[in-house]
Amino acid sequence: MLCIQCFSQLPVTGFIRQPGNPVEKIFYGRLNIQQAGSAFYFTKESVMQRMMVELKYRGNKNAGYYLGQLLGMQLADSDRFCFS
Numbered sequence: 283m284l285c286i287q288c289f290s291q292l293p294v295t296g297f298i299r300q301p302g303n304p305v306e307k308i309f310y311g312r313l314n315i316q317q318a319g320s321a322f323y324f325t326k327e328s329v330m331q332r333m334m335v336e337l338k339y340r341g342n343k344n345a346g347y348y349l350g351q352l353l354g355m356q357l358a359d360s361d362r363f364c365f366s
């Protein structure tokens with residue numbers, strides 16, 4: 283879905299592998315969660331913004347599948363989200 287150049291520009295947060303990451307801190311005291319994270323930062327005028335527009339406003343399911351695959355790869359690469 284993305285060329286190598288666009289793929290390399292995706293702003294990976296690293297939060298999936300980081301205990302106590304900023305996403306988890308948002309939920310502290312609000313919800314009983316075990317782990318939380320986000321795979322990518324959202325910034326305006328970026329590849330990620332274009333992907334989100336495709337998914338949310340243009341109904342491009344392939345964008346959703348692709349982003350899901352990218353998230354899944356990060357989750358699979360982290361032992362923090364393995365419950366088996």
Ligand SMILES: [Zn+2]
Pocket residue numbers: 284285286287288289
């Ligand atoms: Zn590209």
